[in-house]
Amino acid sequence: MRRKKPDFSGGTLLSAPASGRHQVTGTPRGRWMTLGKDGRLTLYARADGGLLRWTQRGVGGDAWDGPDLFPVEGLTDLTVVQGADAYVHFLGRRERRDAEGPHVDFVHAVQYQTGRPVTEWRSLGNIYRDRERGLKVGPPAGVVDARGTVFVFARNAGGGLQLRREGKGGKWGSWQDLKGSGLSAEIVASATSGGLVEVFVTGERGVRQWRQEAPDGPLVEAPALQFYAVEGSVTALETAPDRLTYYWTDVHRTGVVCHRAGAWPVPVGGQPGDGAVVALRTPLDGYDCTVLAQRGAGGTLLVGVCGTEAEQGGVWWSDTAEECTGDPALAVDGLGRVVVAVRGRDGAISVARQEEGPGLTLSPQWRRL
Numbered sequence: 001m002r003r004k005k006p007d008f009s010g011g012t013l014l015s016a017p018a019s020g021r022h023q024v025t026g027t028p029r030g031r032w033m034t035l036g037k038d039g040r041l042t043l044y045a046r047a048d049g050g051l052l053r054w055t056q057r058g059v060g061g062d063a064w065d066g067p068d069l070f071p072v073e074g075l076t077d078l079t080v081v082q083g084a085d086a087y088v089h090f091l092g093r094r095e096r097r098d099a100e101g102p103h104v105d106f107v108h109a110v111q112y113q114t115g116r117p118v119t120e121w122r123s124l125g126n127i128y129r130d131r132e133r134g135l136k137v138g139p140p141a142g143v144v145d146a147r148g149t150v151f152v153f154a155r156n157a158g159g160g161l162q163l164r165r166e167g168k169g170g171k172w173g174s175w176q177d178l179k180g181s182g183l184s185a186e187i188v189a190s191a192t193s194g195g196l197v198e199v200f201v202t203g204e205r206g207v208r209q210w211r212q213e214a215p216d217g218p219l220v221e222a223p224a225l226q227f228y229a230v231e232g233s234v235t236a237l238e239t240a241p242d243r244l245t246y247y248w249t250d251v252h253r254t255g256v257v258c259h260r261a262g263a264w265p266v267p268v269g270g271q272p273g274d275g276a277v278v279a280l281r282t283p284l285d286g287y288d289c290t291v292l293a294q295r296g297a298g299g300t301l302l303v304g305v306c307g308t309e310a311e312q313g314g315v316w317w318s319d320t321a322e323e324c325t326g327d328p329a330l331a332v333d334g335l336g337r338v339v340v341a342v343r344g345r346d347g348a349i350s351v352a353r354q355e356e357g358p359g360l361t362l363s364p365q366w367r368r369l
Contacts, residue, residue, distance in 0.1 A: 022047045022069050024347040027326045028078040033341050036114030037086045039334025055115045059334035070118045083144030091140040104134050127175050133157045138185035146195035153187045190236040202229045237279040239309050247277040258311050268315040273297045280330040295324040
């Protein structure tokens with residue numbers, strides 16, 4: 001299924017941004033810095049009034065436009081996912097109150113092109129018709145497969161996993177119970193270049209996973225793994241065709257570990273604080289490398305580099321000394337350079353990029369947006 005891109009000439013479908021200064025209240029789940037087809041980067045953050053966006057003015061440049069505010073009432077959680085077509089999808093958990101009391105639903109919007117408006121926020125409903133049970137659903141996680149199909153996952157009131165996917169023609173199917181119990185609210189959903197969707201969730205009895213055996217097929221639960229990750233620390237990276245490597249902060253260790261199917265977790269060091277380990281694959285000095293970033297125990301950004309799928313050979317970590325609150329963001333810009341973004345304690349977003357020279361050296365001066 002291929003999503004039809006809307007006509008940007010007018011109409012009521014698109015929500016126009018309101019420019020100005022807005023208070024950042026947090027960064028979204030997922031990859032909150034994305035690269036568009038035109039080679040420009042976009043940054044997203046949360047505000048009390050909805051979604052904030054900064055847009056790189058030129059490919060590889062230092063100038064950014066924004067922040068632009070795209071309003072959405074009652075947003076409690078926001079996740080950003082991007083498909084192979086470069087469309088950026090926003091999935092939110094929304095809580096509002098009416099005469100009967102509070103109620104929760106999930107919402108979805110799309111940005112089709114860099115710097116263009118966001119579509120209207122469409123409700124995806126709730127897993128439950130009962131309002132009280134509906135208040136207990138977790139934040140949404142999502143992924144877009146190679147066909148452009150959007151998958152939305154959330155923990156249900158009983159601690160299991162629910163799925164709703166977009167069907168042909170853009171119509172959404174009903175919620176599907178994938179079972180499970182004792183799951184955390186932090187769900188990591190990924191899609192490989194071959195179109196296979198995989199879900200990784202930490203739980204009371206260890207790591208739980210659901211996988212597709214064929215593109216567009218059902219998600220089947222795999223045997224539980226007796227590994228225990230700190231909730232909210234997990235990230236996934238495709239390190240070979242249709243093979244994902246997971247990175248997380250291990251409950252029983254002092255640092256980060258990596259794991260691929262069929263192997264034991266490998267310690268890769270670091271001094272993690274709270275939040276996710278973020279991963280990126282890119283060439284450095286002609287070698288296929290993996291770049292890791294995380295909020296360190298001291299509250300600053302730590303960056304690690306290793307050969308892709310060569311973590312046993314060592315990960316070289318460095319402390320940038322830049323304040324980092326929440327999860328950092330990593331991307332490769334339109335000129336092929338690594339760019340990293342963080343949120344400081346004062347809420348401001350700052351950006352640094354790779355400088356010329358061997359290895360990975362970030363610019364000493366961070367640009368504050």
